[in-house]
Amino acid sequence: MNACVNNLSELKLCYLGPQGSFTHQAALKVQQQCQLWNTLQITPTACERISDIAYEIEEHNNWGVIAWENNIEGVVIPNLDLLIGAKNMVGIARVGVNISFDAVICKSDSIDNCSTIVAHPHALAQCRKFAQAHGLKEKTSSSNAAACRDLLPGEVALGPKICADLYNRHIVSEGVEDFSGARTEFLVLAPRDEASDFVNIQRENFSSFSSIIAFIPRCTGAGVLANLLDVVRDHGLNMTSFMSRPIKGQDGLYSFIATVDSAPWDSMCKDMIQEVVEHGDWVRVLAVYPSSVRDNPVMSEWMLPNGGVCIEPSVDALRNLNVMQAERELLW
């Protein structure tokens, strides 16, 4: 290990506070993983704003962890926009956290004594059945962590798993959300200028990577996106996520963000990027992180949503298209 990597040993890992947020939980998971590799000592540190995290990364060579994508809410667009135009930040790892709420009370308290439930409005909306079952009146808090921290006797708070220990609370019930299965993926960010050392360590430890790449085509109009994706396809790259984003203050101009099952230094991906650059388009790799190899599942009919139009492909397939159904589902 070279000197530069050793210097990383006093890193802060900045997250959006207060202590006890889901992002804090993600930061603790990153800290654990880094200890496993025995290479890095990082200290999770709460920041008040995302801009404070960016400042710590870009100006003080620290690391950060930010929410990237939730399976219910989709990509966290402000964080994506931040990374596209960042001076000196790049994603180097990805961790997932299950969005699950524990109900906690003061240590000396009893649930039968409680009449109020305190949490951020989002958590209250996600745990309504628990509140109703216990006849609890809702009270909003600026964050779930603050609700757990400032809890009074007679109140139940909702918070991520780490809050009970953090604020010395008693867990009444675990996982009290109405619907389980929500999950948020977080990106670990490092200064772009310093990222190569850590990326090289990862290349020694992992064989399979994913990359998030942003493109801005030089031209606009019909077909621009299709032409771009032809290049991605022709180099055999598999995409797992794709979206367009309007460019701020520039009506009608878009960036495109793709997640591909490849590292930017793999020849397939590198050749693809070269071809796009040669075409005069703007390209930036926003993140690269270890990932597991995926199969390509086949779509069966039972997996399709309600409605819509789908027929067996054949030469005269359209004969099988029901006119009424086409009018209803396609608005022809």
Add this chain to the structure above:
Amino acid sequence: MNACVNNLSELKLCYLGPQGSFTHQAALKVQQQCQLWNTLQITPTACERISDIAYEIEEHNNWGVIAWENNIEGVVIPNLDLLIGAKNMVGIARVGVNISFDAVICKSDSIDNCSTIVAHPHALAQCRKFAQAHGLKEKTSSSNAAACRDLLPGEVALGPKICADLYNRHIVSEGVEDFSGARTEFLVLAPRDEASDFVNIQRENFSSFSSIIAFIPRCTGAGVLANLLDVVRDHGLNMTSFMSRPIKGQDGLYSFIATVDSAPWDSMCKDMIQEVVEHGDWVRVLAVYPSSVRDNPVMSEWMLPNGGVCIEPSVDALRNLNVMQAERELLW
């Protein structure tokens, strides 16, 4: 006008309450526009949950209005997912609302008497400078409308423009958000089974439309999306928004959602959909609404974000690619 359209005259327009939300403001805008056409009397009606709105539309032939896309936060994914798999809902119009907050107090009160500012955590986060300038302590509420409604002397509330009238409050200051320019686009939803009458009225009144179309390819793997977009390009359609969405509970399967500058009954768009259907893919038109014609702007260099790689296209363009820059920006 036929009998069926006349029956529409007693419609509810359901929105996510409470009264005084931005969605309520959007509903009032829709009501106004419908009165202008002199065709419809619709009554904005608050619902507690999005699922209640869906029920009113699908089971009681009413209309609804839901948030679709915000220029800062992106597409409202849960509402998109709802529409993709809905039994009997389709988008028939689109309205935009500027996300701007007025600061209000009780009629008899004075700002100098106030020490607290009450709002939803999102609004508090967006109006921090105003709160600091007046030395106000933050207090969270489940919604901005509730904050305006339940306001006490000594408190300032933040809310959409319509709240002052609605709850008989005095406006201290208009547009107190730290950064102006946030805007949310809403979709008006109608029962799919009843939509054609209203769509026909719109076809008589407008010449230019946009459509939101969902696709699910029959196969998965590298190139599936490129092949789909080739069809869109080859029919000359211009896209203004595009994204992938994982299909719930089906790892590795995706739907693709495109917004195109065309109506599904226009020959270009119709032919495109036919070709995709013939290929065996699943297609559903989620919405069609009047829109204005757009130019295709050209991308100039000054519009590009920080960093990234972008060179003049030429035969040996890659010679101009700085190695250091490529390593930093592309992680090669």
